[in-house]
Amino acid sequence: MNMIVAFGASNSSKSINQKLALWASGQLENSEVRLLDLNDYEMPIYSIDREQKYGIPEKAYQLKEVLRDSDGIIISFAEHNGSYTAAFKNILDWVSRIERTIWLNKPMFLLATSPGPRGAIRVLSSAQNAFPYQGGQVEATFSLPSFSKNFNIDHGIGDSGLKNEFEKQLANFESAIQVRKNELSPTNSL
Numbered sequence: 001m002n003m004i005v006a007f008g009a010s011n012s013s014k015s016i017n018q019k020l021a022l023w024a025s026g027q028l029e030n031s032e033v034r035l036l037d038l039n040d041y042e043m044p045i046y047s048i049d050r051e052q053k054y055g056i057p058e059k060a061y062q063l064k065e066v067l068r069d070s071d072g073i074i075i076s077f078a079e080h081n082g083s084y085t086a087a088f089k090n091i092l093d094w095v096s097r098i099e100r101t102i103w104l105n106k107p108m109f110l111l112a113t114s115p116g117p118r119g120a121i122r123v124l125s126s127a128q129n130a131f132p133y134q135g136g137q138v139e140a141t142f143s144l145p146s147f148s149k150n151f152n153i154d155h156g157i158g159d160s161g162l163k164n165e166f167e168k169q170l171a172n173f174e175s176a177i178q179v180r181k182n183e184l185s186p187t188n189s190l
Helices: 014-026 046-053 058-068 084-098 121-134 160-184
Strands: 001-008 029-037 072-078 108-112 136-144
Touching: 014 029, 014 072, 014 108, 058 084, 058 108, 072 121, 072 160, 108 121, 108 160, 121 136, 136 160
Parallel strands: 001 029, 001 072, 072 108, 108 136
Antiparallel strands: none
16 A cells, blocks of 8 residues: 655645645545645744754654655645745745755655636746755646636546546556555565
């Protein structure tokens, strides 16, 4: 069984990206999902002065261990002014101080959605470009435009073209997880 970590990169209690991450992770076969809430990892705003005075917060280490214990990571990005939310960026900054390979070379499925027609594509593109330099193996990406028009919590993605694209990306992600597990399998070291 695969262990998947999933979360919306927002601290909103009504986050549509949290809803998308939850639904997307539920489409995986043979997987146990740990859905995270960024509010559980809230930390002071990162600064080098704060780090030198107080050290790295325990919540950063806790998140790093959750990531370490996973076989794959799903993140759905909210876009604030064309970039990450402040909550996500702050957590990312703290976790990056533990070790440079933030994402531990885990397969990643990066998603984004927004109420508007662009589907938070700018932040998704930013993450897709940056994460490989932070130890992320971005295996799949998907942007869902106009969330309330194209998504229903009970039925998922309504538009057939969007749903087909999502399923293709999900299959890429699942395949990458299996390949990585096979590569790390003790029987392959013989």
